[in-house]
Amino acid sequence: MAPVTKESVDRRKMKGGEAMKNTKRKVNKGAWTTEEDQKLAEAIETHGAKRWKTIASKAGLNRCGKSCRLRWLNYLRPNIKRGNISDQEEDLIVRLHKLLGNRWSLIAGRLPGRTDNEIKNYWNSHLSKRISQKEKENGANLTRKMISTDHQKDHVQMKEDASLLEAATSTSTTSASSSAASKGGDQNSNINIDVDDFFDFSNEGSLNLEWVSKFLEQDHGRWLN
DNA sequence: AAGGTAGGCAACCGCCACACG
């Protein structure tokens, strides 16, 4: 609803700037100022995007390392796409959420330039409501209808995917999957798949839906039979 | 025009896992 305009961001930054003046607080919180962004970017350029606590101090920021990391990953990092989530991206989010639950970082890994925070926000503010509404209207057929857009009608159905992957649980379990599944404790955490393998995107290009089919056909093709 | 409300987003919080000494 309320798009974040440059003006609104600036205003938030002004508020953050005011907060900075409050020297009683050792660690600054709240909105980041342009100056802070600049300092952080310079520090990361010099020292790399690691050891966030060190970066925070090297940059002369009264921020905790976590805050710096978050700011970098969600806002300052290069190649970040902002706003305008396409239909294709939305569809992918829905499908991945069906598979993975609230594991936003994994979902974000499938969407180049998107952050887990952005996807989480998008889900919470757009998709979850729409889905719950559709669930009321259509019952169990909801997901199938939502993902049946023109460009991907031929692909696997998420419900079936979930069943297949659930079936895979009995024979394909790794430490990576258990580790990832242990986080969040979402509704799909019982689906244990080889996450390292499943989410190895190093050889892939931009957004596409082939990986689902690829995965199902290759390593786990037997589940389709 | 003014106040109330809901939506959207950025950022914080708390927990957990891992690395390292």
Added chain:
DNA sequence: TCGTGTGGCGGTTGCCTACCT
């Protein structure tokens, strides 16, 4: 092996803005 520090993640909160009455 244990304790501590750090990073990563999902959940939640707070602020701002557009819309509604």
